[in-house]
Ligand SMILES: Nc1nc2c(c(=O)[nH]1)N[C@H]1C(S)=C(S)[C@@H](COP(=O)(O)OP(=O)(O)OC[C@H]3O[C@@H](n4cnc5c(N)ncnc54)[C@H](O)[C@@H]3O)O[C@H]1N2
């Protein structure tokens with residue numbers, strides 16, 4: 474138990490414990506940020522008919538052409554056209570039978586109902602969107618586990634689905650622990666510190682959960698800790714912060730054991746975030762985050778958010794990695810994998826000088842985490858390094 478678990482082993486052990494949530498129906502237009510619980514097959518063909526992609530004239534033959542009617546989006550021309558006939562057509566309107574090309578109005582002259590061309594003639598098929606070129610009836614257009622965003626919502630609606638099945642999101646209880654924590658940031662004695670971890674973790678987790686129960690601050694006693702765990706009720710995931718380390722007043726682990734939870738692992742080989750703890754009691758999972766705010770943030774980013782995505786049925790749970798050149802040397806690393814707060818400017822990445830695990834000002838300036846392997850040598854400016862973007866929980 475005292476060995477530090479490598480990052481990937483710890484992540485895998487945590488993800489293996491996730492219980493997939495049931496599916497529920499949702500109006501497609503409200504599905505932004507949710508994960509699909511089903512494959513979506515097209516219930517219609519798009520476009521359903523050959524359409525014009527520009528405003529002009531659907532023509533047949535080499536011209537000049539007689540304009541014999543109009544095809545508007547939603548009101549197709551009733552009939553078919555013959556050689557040297559044309560139909561006025563708007564963008565998105567049906568190509569009439571008998572026409573195989575569109576003359577755009579900028580290249581046409583109309584006089585007394587007779588249409589002539591003012592430049593090279595269009596080629597067959599030009600400015601025509603063929604029926605089914607986007608998708609056809611029965612095609613699988615979206616895969617189970619996809620994160621629904623604006624394009625996916627539009628696609629599901631175009632494919633004929635007002636309602637889709639998405640995964641339920643877990644209920645989460647957040648417990649922050651420590652005698653020194655003041656509940657109100659306005660009323661904080663000099664021997665206290667305003668409690669900020671619960672609010673920070675809630676802000677990170679909010680898009681991925683159905684309910685957040687904020688508990689605490691909880692005093693460093695076994696009775697209060699156990700009462701707080703009881704207060705988590707039926708939350709599928711309980712997240713504690715603070716009290717995870719080895720001090721006399723770090724009670725999360727003994728309180729969890731006393732409460733009846735089974736510890737799966739404690740302490741991992743990353744910096745910040747070493748005292749991370751994972752436990753379970755029946756179907757409830759408990760993640761004990763370290764109290765230092767930056768350690769809490771980094772472990773929430775690397776463990777809690779991927780776990781929540783896993784619960785919510787995501788295909789991709791872990792944050793996406795990137796690579797960029799560093800603009801300053803980085804000193805040799807230690808025995809743990811390090812995650813350095815950094816600023817990425819869209820081109821290169823600059824590690825922030827202040828890397829203390831309590832430094833919130835530095836964390837709030839950062840938009841990225843540089844990942845450094847264990848026992849890393851000095852890294853020279855100009856070297857490519859792997860990093861994660863913090864925005865959107867690291868999901869591209
Ligand atoms: N002798 C050792 N000491 C420590 C070790 C170790 O291995 N040996 N590990 C260190 C590491 S690494 C970390 S990280 C911290 C984490 O300890 P805890 O999880 O027990 O956190 P606390 O001691 O309760 O708090 C640490 C720090 O963070 C502040 N804090 C806590 N909760 C909140 C909150 N909700 N909002 C704002 N700030 C919070 C707290 O006041 C402390 O300053 O342990 C090292 N020690």
Ligand code: MOO
Pocket residue numbers: 743744745746747748763765768830
């Ligand atoms: O791991 Mo602690 O999180 O180094 O500060």
